[in-house]
Amino acid sequence: MIKIKLVVPRKGYIKHAFERFEEFNRLEEREEHHHEETVEFELEEVVVAADKVAKLELDADVIISRGLMTKLLKEHNEFMPIVDIPVQGIDLIRCLSDCKARFGRKKVAVIGALNMIYGVENLADIVDLPIQSYILEDIEKSASLVDLAASEGCEIVVSGLSTTEYAEAIGLGAAIVETGKESFRQALIEAKRLALVSLREQEKAERYQTILNHAYEGVIAIDLKGQISVFNTAAREILSISEKSLVGHSIYEILQKGKFRDLLLSEGDYREEIVSYQSIQLSVKKVSNFLKGKKVGNMVAFQDVTGIQEMEGKIRKKIHSRGHVAKYTFEDILFRSTEIEKTIETAKRYSEVDSNILIIGETGTGKEIFAQSIHNYSKRRNNPFVAINCAALPEDLLESELFGYAEGAFTGAMKGGKQGFFELAHRGTIFLDEIGEISAKLQSRLLRVLQEREIMRIGDDKIIPVDVRIIAATNKNLIHMVKKGDFREDLYYRLSVLDLHLPPLRERKADIPVLVNAFISKAFPGQSQVMITDAASQKLSEASWEGNVRQLQNFCERLAVLCKGRVVDIYDIEKYLPGVSEERTQPLQQEKEIAAKGSHISERERILQVLKNCHYNKGKAADELGMSRTTLWRKIKEWRIETE
DSSP, X not given: OEEEEEEESSTTSSTTHHHHHHHHHHHHHHHTTTOSOOOOEEEEEEEOOGGGGGGOXXXXXXXXXXXXXXXXXXXXXXTXXXXXXXXXXXXXXXXHHHHHHHHOSOOEEEEEOHHHHTTGXXXXXXXXXXXXXXXXXXXXXXXXXXXXXXXXXXXEEEEOHHHHHHHHHTTOEEEEOOOOHHHHHHHHHHHHHHHHHHHHHHHHHHHHHHHHHTOXXXXXXXXXXXBEEEEOHHHHHHTTOOOSOOTTSBHHHHSOSSHHHHHHHOSSOEEEEEEEETTEEEEEEEEEEEETTEEEEEEEEEEEXXXXXXXXXXXXXXXXXXXXXXXXXXXXXXXXXXHXXXXXXXXXXXXXXXXXXXXXXXXXXXXXXXXXXXXXXXXXXXSOEEEEETTSSOHHHHHHHHHOBOTTSSTTOOTTOBOOHHHHTTTSEEEEETGGGSOHHHHHHHXXXXXXXXXXXXXXXXXXXXXXEEEEEESSXXXXXXXXXXXXXXXXXXXXXXXXXXOOGGGOGGGHHHHHHHHHHHHSTTSXXXXXXXXXXXXXXXXXXXXXXXXXXXXXXXXXXXXXXXXXXXXXHHHHTTOOOGGGHHHHHHHHHHHHTOTTOOHHHXXXXXXXXXXXXXXXXXXXXXXXXXXXXXXXHHTTOOOO
16 A cells, blocks of 8 residues: 655645545556556645644655645655645636636736746736736745735735735735646656655665575675665674664764774775674675766675685585585595506696596596596585496486486476486586496487586476586497497597596506505504515516406405415415405316316306306405496396396
């Protein structure tokens, strides 16, 4: 409900005001019939003498008045919309014609505000009356103007209430200009317009204030005199100020003298200044406010440095709790060889850009460790690192994990839907391990993500932009797969903007002693460690290590268990290197006999034999074969090996 107050010097001063207001509303309702939003208005008459206007307090959205009363109201209500009822020519003509009928053809003095009397002499010929105009700027001078008019031969006074009352008191004829129907309608139209503008501005100010009060940063704005125009909730909380209503106060009263206040009052603009206020450290940004090229004040946005650090810690914990964090860095990669040194140098250069990376290496060469290290060395280090093994999940499940799904997308879909890994990795890195295993359908969807940097959840039609750095890894020859038609050529070139080839362990033998010592120490930290002779170490360096670093790590853990607390010599290496214990000597011999039949034994037969030797324990079999469990699962599926 919008309140309109009609301020007049006498009850009923504007004749038929309420009837005209109701008529106006009916006409307006017809025009607004098709609008979705309608606003109700109410009109109330307020009677007040001109000399009491200064003390008048009005609960209104807009005020309507006339003549000198309007001028007085504007002087004492700076921020209130006030509408002046216009005095139209037809209103004056009616009044002057009435004066002629009542008093005869006598000289008329028209006394009033400039907008009322401007050009009134031009009506003299129309009404056939001599007319003299007098500008009334101060109600206290109305009597003197009437006296002046009388001295200049005027016998009739046309003016407002108090002026005409004085004229009648000294024996002059008098008449008040009545407000015509059209004049009042024009005032109502303008009042409605101003009220709606004011309402929209209030709504905008409320939204602005709500945003400010829910911001993490403290915000203070002042004018050039230091008067506060903005002091949000966060600012009060950070500065420990209990008083809630600070707008209109001087900044000198609120803030203690010091660098923070000086910064707010200074001329220049600043970014990320660290200043002290009482016992806290503040990170402050300061800008000058301009209106039409002229400076009108200053604004600061600031945060408690301790609060920033606590918030960062909470974010890190939240990301870590989801498991989307990279644990390894380049410092965690153990090496002595120049091959790995050069590989790390290349990877660090790749970390400095956001281009896609394809890591190529055999099973167990540390592809994910390099992916995590690249992420932690890049500018994305404080954002999520999301890893997924593309060979570990069926196609449909992998698709929903990567892209997410909308509510009701399929039976069993979570209420509200679910974010996919690409969304979870926003502003961070996604690592797609064993990329060569994805289906043709997923290759097409992945290509779109790489091209458009946007995804669409399963069962949804909304496009979601994502800012993700993609690192893919494979132990397959993707070029060969492209030629065979098993892998999209366009996807391959999108993924392999930057290639990183990881050397197998047999090409970095200088690293084996370093790795062996580290793995044995890690197996039993703080306990008596296994000592290895030079001959045994040499034997380890000569081994082929088809499973690379992962196989070496598994063997070292086995060695640490079986040879704990004593020196390991070459005979121990020869005894335990195949990776079987004494109770499996016979199965091992059978495996050796199979291997002796020729080097061309099929991979399927080898996997099947090891599975049998390990009683189909896939974890142990993977260790024996020097490959990850995921790789073993993939090969079982690929070779269609029946497992018990």
